[in-house]
């Protein structure tokens with residue numbers, strides 16, 4: 001009954017939709033027949049057959065072969081269904097122990113096989129594993145439904161839920177009952193049979209439309225790529241970029257040059273294209289990609305999706321889809337999320353207006369003779385950036401040698417804050433020779449966790465960076481956490497040092513923040529343990545940990561020249577810190593605009609007519625004061641894959657929400673003496689070790705002494721009080 005999750009990369013990097021992937025598996029439809037069919041057999045020879053005998057129950061990667069996963073996972077699903085069946089069919093009256101706790105003990109085989117599988121398919125995959133993954137994805141989804149829509153099981157859970165106050169449970173036990181009950185209800189277990197049927201139909205249509213949306217956007221994004229037969233239109237691009245554009249054209253069997261589109265509204269090439277007409281054309285290709293009236297136009301699809309989701313929200317007892325979606329989140333209601341986002345708008349737009357003024361000055365200085373438009377933003381802001389903050393990567397990198405950053409930065413901060421110590425272990429099997437393993441010791445010298453890092457980029461690794469667990473901490477199961485971080489840092493040539501960029505440094509701190517959330521877990525029940533929290537909370541510990549990367553005493557401890565050991569010159573260090581504020585008015589405005597669109601689409605009431613997406617979008621942005629012509633939303637409704645094709649419907653605000661928490665929390669540290677063991681221990685005891693064992697808003701407020709504040713977020717983005725910041 002436990003799920004693995006993957007946690008994403010550093011904040012201010014929002015391109016990937018890969019924050020939390022249930023079971024770490026991306027759903028794909030496929031009829032490919034796997035080379036590893038279930039009849040490959042499952043028995044004692046399979047390395048997943050029995051619990052791992054390695055320290056911390058670490059997966060025996062030295063014994064696991066590609067063909068071992070599928071039989072183990074399929075046997076694991078069957079075993080868990082049997083265990084669940086036994087609980088549901090128990091003739092004894094339902095009790096906390098024989099139902100709720102019993103459920104926590106199910107699925108052990110599935111869990112140990114699935115976490116290892118998720119780990120290798122993410123970080124070290126191959127065609128055989130990919131096939132298995134495609135084949136298992138729908139089975140795993142159906143497996144989950146089979147549990148949460150089991151009427152008999154739900155009856156028992158409900159009976160316990162209804163008398164929970166009289167059962168004298170521990171606070172964590174009470175929380176477990178409530179969380180489990182909510183999961184069933186959230187999935188529709190409480191509906192009449194007729195409504196369950198309707199829900200099933202809605203879910204099917206939603207999934208079909210969502211798939212259709214994904215295919216259309218994929219095709220639209222490919223088709224709408226910018227094309228020119230005139231090379232001079234590409235002035236400003238490097239020779240290598242022009243050669244790539246020529247290759248892209250050849251692949252499409254065209255004579256000329258093609259600039260493929262990225263998923264966001266703004267396009268990277270816009271920062272260097274000198275011909276204004278080219279910029280405008282490229283921007284418009286991006287903006288209208290899915291609205292061209294052809295087979296890949298998504299507008300009808302999303303209008304229907306919004307309508308269908310509104311009906312789903314109502315069927316499940318809420319005013320809107322967003323209200324249903326947020327019931328188990330920290331924000332709890334769309335009104336809370338909207339209030340938060342509304343409060344960001346004045347500061348964000350005021351600063352974007354100030355940034356636009358700088359840009360307009362530059363345009364005028366260069367006698368451009370036009371008003372700045374969205375397609376000009378990247379081009380001129382890049383010039384402003386160069387003039388104000390240009391940082392020479394070659395000058396910076398020698399101060400960020402990866403292993404030094406790890407041991408004297410990431411580990412050092414964890415030692416200073418929480419008293420942790422680390423010892424590398426060479427006896428734990430890994431999935432690739434680049435992986436390192438450390439045993440983590442608590443303040444009293446006792447083993448706390450096992451931590452792996454797999455930092456170097458590989459072609460068979462997913463992009464980005466993430467954290468996940470092989471073993472989730474649980475007192476009930478007697479398990480200590482085994483967690484890992486994966487990233488895509490450049491691998492140096494043999495014998496050369498791994499010199500990384502500052503943003504890579506921040507990634508290491510970020511992912512280690514997730515790791516700490518997993519390693520400090522101190523829960524009775526696995527389902528409430530560690531990083532098993534709501535989406536609008538899960539990025540909080542990781543983003544919080546990023547702050548220590550620039551904390552003076554930590555920075556000084558690791559930012560040293562790899563050859564001479566000399567500290568980074570103060571001037572260079574100051575530049576790095578200052579550059580973090582650049583363009584934040586624009587960046588925040590485009591994010592808030594996208595998050596507002598998401599929330600408004602999903603706040604439509606059931607029975608609302610089919611919307612016209614362009615009109616809806618215009619009205620939605622106007623209503624929220626997001627009317628700056630030169631700051632379009634980061635994603636337009638018609639190609640907003642996170643919300644129509646990914647798992648982020650009514651959830652895009654979560655990125656910003658978690659940012660409010662992490663900046664607010666860091667401000668608390670600053671106000672209470674900064675980096676001290678006392679502050680660290682208190683944060684660990686009241687937040688990092690608590691997982692989902694208490695209502696998250698309550699947990700946060702107890703620690704802080706008040707509800708979260710928005711001001712620190714504006715301050716750390718350099719947008720304090722909505723005043724235009726002059727550098």
Ligand SMILES: [Zn+2]
Nearest residue numbers: 007008009542
């Ligand atoms: Zn993350």
